[in-house]
Amino acid sequence: MKTHFIAIGGSAMHNLAIALKDKGYEVSGSDDAIFEPSKSRLENKGILPLELGWFPEKITSEIDAVILGMHAHQDNPELAKAKELGLKIYSYPEFLYEQSKNKTRVVIAGSHGKTTITSMILHVLNFHSKDVDYMVGAQLEGFDCMVKLTEDNDFMVLEGDEYLSSPIDLRSKFLLYQPNIALMSGIAWDHINVFKTFDDYIEQFRKFTASITAGGVLVYNEEDPEVVKVVESAENYFRKIPYKTPEYEIISGKVHLKTEIGDIPLSVFGAHNLLNLEGARHICHTLGIMDEDFYEAIMSFKGASKRLEKVEREDNGTLYKDFAHAPSKVKAAVKALNEQFRNEKKYGFLELHTYSSLNPIFLEQYDHAMDGLDEAVVFYSEDALKIKRMDAISPELIKEKFKNENLKVFTNAAELHAYWQTLDKSKGVFLMMSSGNFGGLDLTK
Template sequence: MKIHFIAIGGSAMHNLAIALHQKGYQITGSDDTIHDPSKSRLEKHGLLPKEFGWFPGKITNDLDAVILGMHAKKDNPELLKAQELGVKIYSYPEFLYEQSKDKTRVVIGGSHGKTTITSMILHVLNYHDKKVDYMVGAQLEGFETMVHLTNENEFIVLEGDEYLSSPIDRRPKFHLYHPNIALLSGIAWDHINVFPTFENYVEQFGIFTNSLINGGIMVYNEEDATVKRVVEEATNPIKKYPYTTPNYFIENGITYLETAEGDLPLEVFGEHNLQNLAGAKWICQHMGIDEDDFYEAIASFKGASKRLEKIAENNSTVIFKDFAHSPSKVEATTTAVKNQYKNRSLLACLELHTYSSLNATFLSEYKGALKNADKAVVFYSSDALKIKQLEEVTEKQIAEAFERDDLIIYTNSQEFKDFLFSLNLENTAVLLMSSGNYGGLDFEEVKSLV
């Protein structure tokens, strides 16, 4: 098959392009700019466009399909040419469904935890050499790509994102997969540029739950009241398997899971990760991995990239990088690190970087999110506000939203870096939370702080 990617440089898009190339498809693509790691990975596989830009001449009638990325606009010249010629246009979730119609589809959804849960499942399956197709939103240790597609594997494990599918398909991605087996980890309002009310956001998870095939399996976190309500109100005939936080304890900075076979030391920590583990265990059991084999494998799981990722440590200091940016993730991650290092001071640094987090009306959702930090810092860039065409957010608004009189706020990236590098970090746990990079902070340089 001949497939052309419009906006091939995206995180999911370039991984799908590589996966289809490895499957034997003929792949071309375009983008107006591509950064690493996408750029070097596409180049390695001979898929990097020779020049950046949009070229309608690349769209011809001999293409079997065009895959359209979210980065493209509705008036993209290549998209308009494809529509004019009547070439079949897919969003990448639509195309993943086409590739998996004859497989058992396992879809992991939720406002938070879905990347970690998907990663846990894939780690366990890989440990026991059980081959599956997959799509996950982070780079995993032991996996070359974030997307893998074959003709022969029985299962495909998909991270089910609730964001929109493409510029011309406004359905959430996870509505398109029609799972045989699914999981919902938690629901906390996000993506307010697309879902302007909490009720509208929650509705998407109800549609997802009702999109399971008849007789399908839904594993869900019953400690999340909204998830519990959504799943239990579902009208389609599905089997429902609730999970809760398993019993655990922390000793000498290590989290132990209490199991029938004894106490199991884990590489990951935090109550939210213990919940994620419980959900992953249910999914793995439905995929043929028994409980003992799950525990044997999960003991060596170190976490997904940028999800409580330990980047540096010595005897008195530890530094974590985390993707947390929404209020519920920030609170869960901050609480996890404080509980794991009770005898250390916790410095929690949060970059407000996403559309929701920089929206003045959404800021109040962060109330108490940093309450467990001994020292709390918020960084945001006025440039990010301009790029997203948002109203100016003042330091006073941020301080009031977090309800911390001692909140430290920076809007200049160099000043934030100078502050961080001026600190005595002895007996300190440092948590850097962002979906960005604090205006250009070099995390390799941060490692030198310990």
């Protein structure tokens, strides 16, 4: 099969391209910008475009499938050529469904926790040599490529994102998967540039629940009232399995899960991660993994990339980086740090740089998000606001919305970096929360 990727360099797209190459497909692609690690990984597989840009001449009638990434625009010249030739154009999730429509599809959804839960499931299955197809949005230890597609595997585990599928398909990605087994971890308003109201956002999860196949299974977080409402209002038939935060205690700085078979020491911490773990356990149980085997494997799970991930520093200081940027994720990460390191001085840094996080209306969601920290810092770039054509935001407004008068607010990367240099990183615990890089801050020094 001959496939062509429009915007092959994306973090998700390049993994799919590599998976198809490994499956024996003929793969080509284009992009106007490709960064590391996508660049090297595509080059190693021999599918890195020879030059950047869009080339309509690459699109020929011999192509069986064109896969369109979100990075491309509706007026993309390669897309126009594909339409002209009447080629089959797939969004990323639509193509994944085509590859898995004859398999049992396990879809992990939710505003937060879905990457970690998917990673936990894959870690356990890999530990016990249970081979499945998969797609997950973060790099996981022991896995080279975060998409795997085969002809033989009976199951496919998919991280289900509620964001849009492609520039020409405005459905939420997870609505295309039609899960046989699903999990819903939580609902907290996000992506307000697309979902203008909270109800618009919740509606995606109602549709997701309605897309579960007849007689399927939904594992859901019973501690989240919005999730419970969605589940209880569903009209289609599926088996419902609720889960909640399990009992645990922290002994000598290490989390121990309290189970029927005894205390299980873990390598992760935070109540939200324990809740994620419980959801993963129920999903693994539906896949034939007994509790004893689940606990044996999960002890060695160290976390998904950028999810309370410990950074090795030159001074041996204690620093964690977390993808947290949405309010619910920030609150969960800060709560975890406060609980785990009660007797240490705790520093929390948050970068606001998504459309949602820089919206004055959405900022209300961050109230008390950084409470309990000894030092709390928020950084956002005034230049980024100009590039996004958004109105200026004052540091005073940030403090007001966070309901934290002691908050330090920086709007200039150089000033943030200068403040960073005044801190002794060998003492205390640091939590760096961003889907960006704090204006190029080196967290190892």
